Amino acid sequence: xxxxxYLPATAPAPTADPPxxxxxxxxxxTPYAGVPAAGVPTGPAPTRATATQPVAAPALEDxxxxxxxxxxxxxxPGWVRRLTGPAVLFAVWWTVTGTGLVGGRVLASPxxxxxxxxxxxxxGELWDNLSISLVRVGWGVxxxxxxxxxxxxxxxxxxxxxxxxxxxxxxxxxIPVIALLPLIIxxxxxxxxxKVFLIAAGVVFPxxxxxxxxxxxxxxxxxxxxxxxxLGRLGLIRRVIVPGAxxxxxxxxxxxxxxxxxxxxxxxxxxxxxxxxxxLTSAQGWNRTDLIILCLVIYGVLGLLCxxxxxxxxxxxxxxxxGFTGT
Amino acid sequence: MATRLHRHVxxxxxxxxxxxxxxxxxxxxxxxxxxxRATDKPGATAEPGATAEPGATAEPGATDExxxxxxxxxxxxxxxxxxxxxxxxxxDGLDLTIGAGEFVALLGRSGSGKSTLLRILGGFDTGxxxxxxxxxxxxxxxxxxxxxxxxxxxxxxxxGLSGKDAASRGRxxxxxxxxAGRERAWPVMLSGGEAQRVALARALVREPDxxxxxEPFGALDALTRIRMHALLQELCRRHRPAVLFVTxxxxxxxLLADRVLVLTDGRxxxxxxxxxASPRRRTDPAFAALRSRLLAELGVDDLDEGAx
Numbered sequence: 001x002x003x004x005x006y007l008p009a010t011a012p013a014p015t016a017d018p019p020x021x022x023x024x025x026x027x028x029x030t031p032y033a034g035v036p037a038a039g040v041p042t043g044p045a046p047t048r049a050t051a052t053q054p055v056a057a058p059a060l061e062d063x064x065x066x067x068x069x070x071x072x073x074x075x076x077p078g079w080v081r082r083l084t085g086p087a088v089l090f091a092v093w094w095t096v097t098g099t100g101l102v103g104g105r106v107l108a109s110p111x112x113x114x115x116x117x118x119x120x121x122x123x124g125e126l127w128d129n130l131s132i133s134l135v136r137v138g139w140g141v142x143x144x145x146x147x148x149x150x151x152x153x154x155x156x157x158x159x160x161x162x163x164x165x166x167x168x169x170x171x172x173x174x175i176p177v178i179a180l181l182p183l184i185i186x187x188x189x190x191x192x193x194x195k196v197f198l199i200a201a202g203v204v205f206p207x208x209x210x211x212x213x214x215x216x217x218x219x220x221x222x223x224x225x226x227x228x229x230x231l232g233r234l235g236l237i238r239r240v241i242v243p244g245a246x247x248x249x250x251x252x253x254x255x256x257x258x259x260x261x262x263x264x265x266x267x268x269x270x271x272x273x274x275x276x277x278x279x280l281t282s283a284q285g286w287n288r289t290d291l292i293i294l295c296l297v298i299y300g301v302l303g304l305l306c307x308x309x310x311x312x313x314x315x316x317x318x319x320x321x322x323g324f325t326g327t
Numbered sequence: 328m329a330t331r332l333h334r335h336v337x338x339x340x341x342x343x344x345x346x347x348x349x350x351x352x353x354x355x356x357x358x359x360x361x362x363x364r365a366t367d368k369p370g371a372t373a374e375p376g377a378t379a380e381p382g383a384t385a386e387p388g389a390t391d392e393x394x395x396x397x398x399x400x401x402x403x404x405x406x407x408x409x410x411x412x413x414x415x416x417x418x419d420g421l422d423l424t425i426g427a428g429e430f431v432a433l434l435g436r437s438g439s440g441k442s443t444l445l446r447i448l449g450g451f452d453t454g455x456x457x458x459x460x461x462x463x464x465x466x467x468x469x470x471x472x473x474x475x476x477x478x479x480x481x482x483x484x485x486x487g488l489s490g491k492d493a494a495s496r497g498r499x500x501x502x503x504x505x506x507a508g509r510e511r512a513w514p515v516m517l518s519g520g521e522a523q524r525v526a527l528a529r530a531l532v533r534e535p536d537x538x539x540x541x542e543p544f545g546a547l548d549a550l551t552r553i554r555m556h557a558l559l560q561e562l563c564r565r566h567r568p569a570v571l572f573v574t575x576x577x578x579x580x581x582l583l584a585d586r587v588l589v590l591t592d593g594r595x596x597x598x599x600x601x602x603x604a605s606p607r608r609r610t611d612p613a614f615a616a617l618r619s620r621l622l623a624e625l626g627v628d629d630l631d632e633g634a635x
Contacts, residue, residue: 224451225473228466229529230487239486243477320477320513 108290113297116290130298133276136192136267137260140199144256147200148207149249155208156215156245157237169208177202177259178266185270195267202263206255214248215241247321250314257306261299400427401460402537402569403448408457409593410443417443419593420457427536428567432574432584436625439590441573445541448571462536462569466529470542472522474514474529481510484529500532501525503565504558520551524558531566540572544579556582577621581614582607589624597624 090110096102097109104112120126151169154161180201188194218241226240268277276295283291403425410418417440425431435441446452448461474483485497501510504524514522523543530538540559544552560583563570574580580587581601589597599620603613622628 221469221471221473222475225467225469226475226486228449228451229533235487239478240475243475246477318477320479320515 105287105289108288108293112290113293116288116294120291120294129275129279132274133264133268134302136195136275137199137264139196140263141203141257141260143196144200144203144260145207145253148204148252148256149211151204152208152211152215152245152249156212157241166212169205173205173209177263181266181270190271194270195264195272198267199260199263202259203256206259207249207252210248210252210255211245212248214245214252217248218244246317247314250310250317253313254307254310257310258303261303261306265299401425402427402429402462402465403571404458404460405448406458408444408447408455408459410440410447410452410455416593418447418455421590421594423588423595425537425569425571427569430563430570430572430583430585432572432580432587433590434574434577434580434587434621434625435590437575440593441575441590442541444590445539445571445573448537449539464533464535465537465539466531466533466535468523468526468530468538468540468543470545472514472517472519472526474517474522474525476514478514479510480506480512480514480517480525483514483525484532486529488532496532497528500528503531503562504528518551519547520555523547523555527559527562531562531568534566535568537569537571540570542574543572545574545576552579559583577618577625578609580621581617587617587621589621591624597621 093107094110097104097107097112108116117126151165155165155169156162177198181198184194184197184201188197222240222244223236226236231239264275265277265280268275269281272278272281276298280292280295283289283295401424403423405421405423408418408421408423409416421444423444433441433444443452445467447455447459449465449467450461474480475486478486480501481494481497484500485493488496498507498510501507504527506521506524506528509517509521512521514525517525526543543559544555547555556579570584572580572583581603584601586598586600588595591597597620599617601607601617603611603617607614609615
């Protein structure tokens, strides 16, 4: 037991202490930083000088500082907490318009918006406009996502593809898509295909960028392991690279859906007589803020729905990430 | 798995396929393969004195045991292996033979080239000089389990297997490593030890002639490691593959291996059979003696650790 460096504080001080040691003992009175001197017990301070030196009892405190949280607090469900912000916004809207603080010409009240919704929904005009907008977004997203995926796969798998595709995509990405509108009109005209093309052109980039990054981000060690255990080129793509790139693709998809709705607004302001964007432009002409706000709410709800769909996709396709056992 | 390798093979021997034959043919032997030792000794001309020594310690034991012939039941045959990364020579004229069913532990300081050698035998590294032959049916267990996170445990075990009985073989392999009933678990749900057991099952389900283990238990806690040692011994006793076990843990090497190698400066500086009576105990004087010898070879004084 000769190598035990510190004896308990209760151990009797050795009598044969060398005369040089008392110099270190007065350190006992020195308080530790942040601890009141009164809390320091009397006794020699710890010292490395010798194995037989007694150790001072350190000051103790409750590390939680008395702030105990034992999870006994009333818990509000997550969705209720998340709805608080929108509810406050809604309340402010209602109060501001209801008390006449803001006139109906500037901002319609929730009631007026609901009435406008009832009118439009009643005579079928709303569904007419909504469906044509959905069709435009649908085709645009379909073409854009397909093109983005194909390009990302070309650039991700083949080194030659990367040289050709990636540099051009990075250049084209810097051009604001809206600036393409004049060119699109010259090329394709102002019909439906021009609108779909604009949306597709905007959707390509987020899908491409994220999928390409996803493919390139696949762990080389997993590719190596796959190769060791006999996967060929196709097997590697199917079992390792595609699943590995999926999270990136889904992020790109979610982003691209937001872009699609944004571009729809622009596309539907050029030579249209139907669609939510048309309704919005008309409402502006008629000075109907209730209709304008109704259109904005519709955009918001559609955006939320798209997000929800991708979330559900993520939940089922990426269940391995959270260890969801599924069935 | 065999087909991939055989693409490179020019002259396959009875039970062993050359690894990295392209590199060999291009850079070292110019097409001549087994037996052409004189042609590929770039290190020998530089340091003639040094090459004689490891050859003297490593070669006779190996050749005596396995007949020394090219088809003498060896799972690994390496002659004059060189590997350099830029200016740094990691393996410098290394010779190694591992017999079928032999459990060999490879020790070395970090950076000594243990993992490089294993990667070469696994076929991951083709920038080599020298003759390298490794069993065609071989599998690797890495330090990290390297399971595909998006594939359930069973899918990971049967990865790359084909045939109708793949799933049942995978199930049997999982049961053998004590993971029956966990077939549908995702890798994120497995503990470190469980994931490594899945990796073991994935290696053994292929019925390999050679298993390469690269510090497989290095990331596990001490208690799990003890259990994994027992499991690995049991699996090796049952399947009898040749094993190259790379580790930096001297005790682990003595506990498990039939033969322990020490890699120093690109060559095998020590090649000793483990003659500790089994069950091997750390308290056995033979164990302690071998331990001291290996630690000394690794440049560590075992008194530093406070060992008996």
